[in-house]
Amino acid sequence: MMEDLVKQFEELAKSQDMESIVETMMQQLLSKEVLHEPMKEIGERYPKWLEDNKSKLSQEEYNRYFHQHELIRDLNVVYDTEPGNFNKIIELMQKMQECGQPPNDIVKELAPDFDISALGQLSPEMYDSQHNCCIV
Known part of the structure; x- marks a missing residue:
C-alpha cells in the first residue's frame, strides 16, 4: 500500500499540475498580502541597526547588510508599484538570500520568540529557473 502511495505521489510530482x-x-x-508589511518593518529597522553596529562589523559584513537593506527597499517598491510582478519578487528574494540571514537583532525585535538561526536558507538550486518557482 505504501509503495502505491509513493508511486502515485511520484506521478503527481512529475505532472504539470504539481508545477x-x-x-x-x-x-x-x-504575495504583497503576506510579506509586504513584515518587509516594511524589517526595512525600517535597518538604518538604525547599521548605524549602531557599524563599528562592530567587518567592512564585508557591513556591506552585505547594507546591500541586503537596499534589496529589501527594492522589494518594497515592487510591492507598492508592481505587486503582481512575481518574477521580480523572486529575483529580489533570491538576491536577498545570497546576502544571508537578516541581522538577528532586527528579527528578535519583530518576533522575540523566532529563532532565525534554526531556519535553513533556500538555495538557488531549489528554484526551477525555467518556471521561476521553488522546487519543494
Whole structure:
C-alpha cells in the first residue's frame, strides 16, 4: 500500500499540475498580502541597526547588510508599484538570500520568540529557473 502511495505521489510530482500547484503556493507565500508589511518593518529597522553596529562589523559584513537593506527597499517598491510582478519578487528574494540571514537583532525585535538561526536558507538550486518557482 505504501509503495502505491509513493508511486502515485511520484506521478503527481512529475505532472504539470504539481508545477502549477507549487508555483501558486509560492506566489501566495511571496504575495504583497503576506510579506509586504513584515518587509516594511524589517526595512525600517535597518538604518538604525547599521548605524549602531557599524563599528562592530567587518567592512564585508557591513556591506552585505547594507546591500541586503537596499534589496529589501527594492522589494518594497515592487510591492507598492508592481505587486503582481512575481518574477521580480523572486529575483529580489533570491538576491536577498545570497546576502544571508537578516541581522538577528532586527528579527528578535519583530518576533522575540523566532529563532532565525534554526531556519535553513533556500538555495538557488531549489528554484526551477525555467518556471521561476521553488522546487519543494
